[in-house]
Amino acid sequence: MKNKIIMKKAILFVSVILLSAVSFAQSERYLSAMKNNLAAIDTSFRNPASLVSLSNNFERIANAEKSQWLPYYYAAYCQVNAGYVDADKSRSDAYADKASALIAKADSLAPKNSEISCIKSMIASCHMMVNPMQRYMEYGQEVSSFMDEAMELDPANPRPYLLKGQGLKYTPEQFGGGCSTAKPVLQTSLDKYGAFTPLSELHPNWGKGRVEQLLQECK
Amino acid sequence: MRKFWFIFMILGCFSAQAQIRVSGKINDGKNNPVAGASITIKNSYDGATSDSTGTFSFQTTEKGDQILEISIIGYQSHIQKLSISGQPIILNIILKELVTELKAVVISAGSFEASDKNKGAVLNAIDIVTTPSANGDVTSAFKTLPGTQQVGESEGLFVRGGSATESKIYMDGNLVNNFFYSSTPGIATRGRFNPFLFKGTVFSTGGYSALYGQALSSALILESKDLPERTEADLAISVIGLGGGIQHLARDKRSSWGISYNYTNLWLAFKFNKYKQDFFTIPVYHQGDANFRIKTRNGGFVKYYGYISSNVTGFRNQDIDSLSMKDAFSINNLNTYQTISWKDRIGKGWRINTGISFSTNKDDIINELQDAGNQKQVITSPSFYAFKNFRLNNRAVYAQARLVLEKKLKGLTAIRFGSDYFYSEERSTYTLYDGTRFPETVKDHLFSLFTETDLYLTNDLAAKIGGRLEHSDLMNKWNLAPRLSVAYKFRDNSQASFAYGLFYQNPERKYLPAVAQLNYSRAAHYILQYQKITGQRSFRVEAFLKKYRDLYKTSVSVTGREVAANNNGYGDARGVELFWRDKKTFKDVDYWVSYSYLDTKRDFLNFPTAITPSFAANHTASLVVKKFVLPWKTGFNLSYNFASGRPYYRIAYDNTTARNIITDAGKTINYNSMSFSVNYLPGLGKKNAKAFTVWVLGINNVLGQNQVFNYNYNNDGSRKEAVTPPSKRFIFLGCFISFGIDRTQEAINNNL
Numbered sequence: 012m013k014n015k016i017i018m019k020k021a022i023l024f025v026s027v028i029l030l031s032a033v034s035f036a037q038s039e040r041y042l043s044a045m046k047n048n049l050a051a052i053d054t055s056f057r058n059p060a061s062l063v064s065l066s067n068n069f070e071r072i073a074n075a076e077k078s079q080w081l082p083y084y085y086a087a088y089c090q091v092n093a094g095y096v097d098a099d100k101s102r103s104d105a106y107a108d109k110a111s112a113l114i115a116k117a118d119s120l121a122p123k124n125s126e127i128s129c130i131k132s133m134i135a136s137c138h139m140m141v142n143p144m145q146r147y148m149e150y151g152q153e154v155s156s157f158m159d160e161a162m163e164l165d166p167a168n169p170r171p172y173l174l175k176g177q178g179l180k181y182t183p184e185q186f187g188g189g190c191s192t193a194k195p196v197l198q199t200s201l202d203k204y205g206a207f208t209p210l211s212e213l214h215p216n217w218g219k220g221r222v223e224q225l226l227q228e229c230k
Numbered sequence: 231m232r233k234f235w236f237i238f239m240i241l242g243c244f245s246a247q248a249q250i251r252v253s254g255k256i257n258d259g260k261n262n263p264v265a266g267a268s269i270t271i272k273n274s275y276d277g278a279t280s281d282s283t284g285t286f287s288f289q290t291t292e293k294g295d296q297i298l299e300i301s302i303i304g305y306q307s308h309i310q311k312l313s314i315s316g317q318p319i320i321l322n323i324i325l326k327e328l329v330t331e332l333k334a335v336v337i338s339a340g341s342f343e344a345s346d347k348n349k350g351a352v353l354n355a356i357d358i359v360t361t362p363s364a365n366g367d368v369t370s371a372f373k374t375l376p377g378t379q380q381v382g383e384s385e386g387l388f389v390r391g392g393s394a395t396e397s398k399i400y401m402d403g404n405l406v407n408n409f410f411y412s413s414t415p416g417i418a419t420r421g422r423f424n425p426f427l428f429k430g431t432v433f434s435t436g437g438y439s440a441l442y443g444q445a446l447s448s449a450l451i452l453e454s455k456d457l458p459e460r461t462e463a464d465l466a467i468s469v470i471g472l473g474g475g476i477q478h479l480a481r482d483k484r485s486s487w488g489i490s491y492n493y494t495n496l497w498l499a500f501k502f503n504k505y506k507q508d509f510f511t512i513p514v515y516h517q518g519d520a521n522f523r524i525k526t527r528n529g530g531f532v533k534y535y536g537y538i539s540s541n542v543t544g545f546r547n548q549d550i551d552s553l554s555m556k557d558a559f560s561i562n563n564l565n566t567y568q569t570i571s572w573k574d575r576i577g578k579g580w581r582i583n584t585g586i587s588f589s590t591n592k593d594d595i596i597n598e599l600q601d602a603g604n605q606k607q608v609i610t611s612p613s614f615y616a617f618k619n620f621r622l623n624n625r626a627v628y629a630q631a632r633l634v635l636e637k638k639l640k641g642l643t644a645i646r647f648g649s650d651y652f653y654s655e656e657r658s659t660y661t662l663y664d665g666t667r668f669p670e671t672v673k674d675h676l677f678s679l680f681t682e683t684d685l686y687l688t689n690d691l692a693a694k695i696g697g698r699l700e701h702s703d704l705m706n707k708w709n710l711a712p713r714l715s716v717a718y719k720f721r722d723n724s725q726a727s728f729a730y731g732l733f734y735q736n737p738e739r740k741y742l743p744a745v746a747q748l749n750y751s752r753a754a755h756y757i758l759q760y761q762k763i764t765g766q767r768s769f770r771v772e773a774f775l776k777k778y779r780d781l782y783k784t785s786v787s788v789t790g791r792e793v794a795a796n797n798n799g800y801g802d803a804r805g806v807e808l809f810w811r812d813k814k815t816f817k818d819v820d821y822w823v824s825y826s827y828l829d830t831k832r833d834f835l836n837f838p839t840a841i842t843p844s845f846a847a848n849h850t851a852s853l854v855v856k857k858f859v860l861p862w863k864t865g866f867n868l869s870y871n872f873a874s875g876r877p878y879y880r881i882a883y884d885n886t887t888a889r890n891i892i893t894d895a896g897k898t899i900n901y902n903s904m905s906f907s908v909n910y911l912p913g914l915g916k917k918n919a920k921a922f923t924v925w926v927l928g929i930n931n932v933l934g935q936n937q938v939f940n941y942n943y944n945n946d947g948s949r950k951e952a953v954t955p956p957s958k959r960f961i962f963l964g965c966f967i968s969f970g971i972d973r974t975q976e977a978i979n980n981n982l
Contacts, residue, residue, distance in 0.1 A: 060266065060279075063266045063279060064266075064278075067268035067277065067278075067279045068277070068279075071268070071276070101765070104332060105332060152459055
C-alpha cells in the first residue's frame, strides 16, 4: 500500500519535472528563436527578399506555437515592409494580401490590440501606394481609420503617431502636408516613445529611430 | 534512482540532438525558379525560404516521419511526407501556379473598361468627368475612344458602322430605355444620368457577354456606386442651372440614402452663346432622384435608385421648302425610372444577382408650319406641306426582371446562368393636320435565358464561352446567340484576344408596327486584339469584321411615315483601331490618342442599295491631354476630335422604276473640334475647411471650326442645307461645392 503511494508520488514527481522541463525548453527555444529573428529585422530592412525570409521564419514559429500572437504580428510586419521596399509595385498587392492573412491570425489571438491596428493601417497604405491616384477612394479611408483605432486602443502607443506624421510629411504642402504639419505629430510620437516601455523584450518596440530621422529631415 | 536517470536521459535529448541538412530547388514546372517560397517542417521552427535561384537549405533537429510544407502566394501549397534519418535530404520540387486575378490574362477583346479597381481598365471613373469634349456626359467620354463616330446631329453611340439604336445601355444589369433625353431634330441630346452615380463602366464595341442582348453593335454596362465614403451635401451653380443633393451614410457604415434635385434652364447660356435655332421655349429641365443602398451581412448590396424628370423645349428652324416659312418643333417630356437590385454571396461559392426595374416615358411633340409672323399655316397643296403640321403623343411603360446565378469553381473559373424578362408597351398617337388620328400600340414580351463560363485554363490562357436564347412575342420566334472570347498572355505580359459572337435585335420602335411579320436583325462579330498595359502606359490595337444580315428595309405608309417592311437588308463593316495612353513620358501629363479606320457599307431602311451610311466616317481620331498644376491648384484638360468627311445622300422614290434611287450625293467637310476645360480647386490644402469648391470653365470648339454633320434636302431636291451644330461654341462656367467633407486627399490622389 505504502509502496503504491510512493510509486504514485514518484510518477507524479517525474511527470511534473518532465513537463516543466519540456515547457521550459519550449519557451526558452521560443524566446531565443524570436530574439534571433527580431535582431535580424534591422539588418535586412532594405532587402525585400530578406524580409520575406524573416516573415516566413516568424510564420513558422507562429504555426508551431499556435497560441502566440507576436510571431504572427512580426510575420505581417516583415511582409508589409517588404511591400514598401520592393521597387516592383506590381508585387505590392501580393505582399499586402499575405500580410493581411497573417495579421488576421494575430488579431484572433489578441483582439483589440493597438499594435495590430497599426499593421492594418500599414497594409492599407501598401495597397494604396500601388496607384494612389486610383486607389485613394478605396484604401485612403482605411489607412486613417486603422490609425485612429490604434490611437484609441492605446493612447500611449507612439507608433500610430509615427505613421500619421510620416504620412503627413510626404503629403505635398499645397495639400496640407509637409514638415510644418508633420512636425507636431512626430514630436508627439517622440514624446510617447520617451514614456514607452514594451511589455516584454519580444513586444513591439520599433520606430523610435525613424521618428528621430524624420524630425531631423524636417529641421 | 533508476527513475531519475531516466529523467536525465530524457532531458539530455534536448541538448544533444543531431542536425540533418535538408536542401533543394523549387521551380514552377516551366524551369523558372520560384523565389520567396517558405519551406517548413510542420509544427516545428525548422525551415527556410527559397532564394532567387529557387534554392533552399536548412538544418533540422526533427526526427522520423515528418510533414514538409512548401507555400507561397500564387502557387498551390506542396505537402509531402519526409522521413528524417541520419542522411542529408535533397529535394526537387515543382510548385503548381494558381490562377489568380493578379496574374491571369484579362479577356478584353472588344471592350474598354473605366474603373478604379480592375486590372485592364483603360480609363478611371474620374476621366469621364474631366474629358473636356464630354461636358460631363457619361457616353460622350467614350467618343474619345476608338470604334465610335463623332456624330453631332443626334445622340447615342455609333459604333463600328452601326447606328445609335444598335448600342444599348445597362445599369446594374438592367436595360435602360430612354437613357438620353428625347430626340430633337438636328440637336443631339444628353444622357439623363449623372456620371458620379457610377463606379465602373464597361464599354463594349463588340463581342460582348451573353448576359446582354438586343444590341447589334455595342453594350455600355454601367455599375452604380456602393456606399458613399461619408455623409455629404453638394451644391452646384452654373450658367445652365442649379442643383443640390444629400448623401447620408449611416453611422455603422452599413447603409446610406440620398436625394438630389437639379434645375436646368438654358436662358443664361442663350445670352452667351449664339444659336442658329430660334427658341420660343427655352429648354428647362427638372430632375430629381433618390437612392438607398444597404450592405448585407455577406458583403452584398441591396440598391434602389429612382429618377423622375420633366423637360420642355421648343424652337423654330427655317423651313427648307419655303424660304419664307418656318418649322416650329416643341417637345414636352416626362420620364421615370426605378430599379432595385440585390447582389450577394449565398454560400458554397454561389452568388446571386437579381433585380427589377420599371420605367415610364411620355413625349408630347407638336410640329407646326409657321409664317414669318410665327402664325400656324396649313397648306395642303403641294401635299407634302400638309404633313409639316402634326402632333405625336407617345406613352411608354417598361418593366424588367432579371436573375443571374454564379458559381465560383476552381481558381477564377466560374459558371453563371440566368434569365431576364422584359415587358414593353408603347402607345403612340399621330395626329394629322386635319385632326385625323392614328393611334397605335406596340407591346412586346421579351424573354431570354443565358449561360456563360469563364474558363481559366492557366494564368496565360482563358476563355469565355456563352450562349443566349431569346424569344420576342413581336417576332414570334426564338433566336440563339453563341458568344466566345479567348485570351492568351505572352511572356512579356502583353496579350492577344479573339472574340466571336452573334447578336440579334428587334426593329426600332419608330418603324413599328411593321407592314409584315418580321424576323430579328442579326450581326456577327469577329474581333482580334493585341494589348499591352504596363503601370503607366496602355497600348492596344484591334481589328474587326462585322457581318450584318436581315436588316430592316422600310416603306412609306399612307400617313407619310416610314415603317419596317421586310428583312432584306444586309451589310458589313471592317476596320482597324489603335489606342495609346501614356502617363509617364511627360511629367505630370496624362494623354491618350485613339484612331479608327472604318470601311462599311449597308443596305437598310430606304437605301436603294448597299452604301456607306451617312453616320460613318472612314477615319476618326481623338487626342485627350490632361495636366494638373499643383501650385496653381488647377487642372487643364484639352481634347481634339477629328473625323474625315461623311457621305450624304438624297434618296427619293422614282416613279418610273418604282424604287428608291440616289439623286444626289456628296461628302461633308472633315470634322474638327477642339475643346478645353479648366478645373480650379481653391480649397486644396485648407485642412479644416467646411466646404470644398471646384470651379469649372469649359469651352467646346474653342477654335470655332466649321462643322457640317450632314445635308438636308428640300422636297424636289433642288436645294440642300447643311446640318450644323446649334451654336458654334459652347461656354460653360460652373461651381460645385461639397459640404461636410475634406476632399483634399482625394484631389491629391486624383491628380498626382
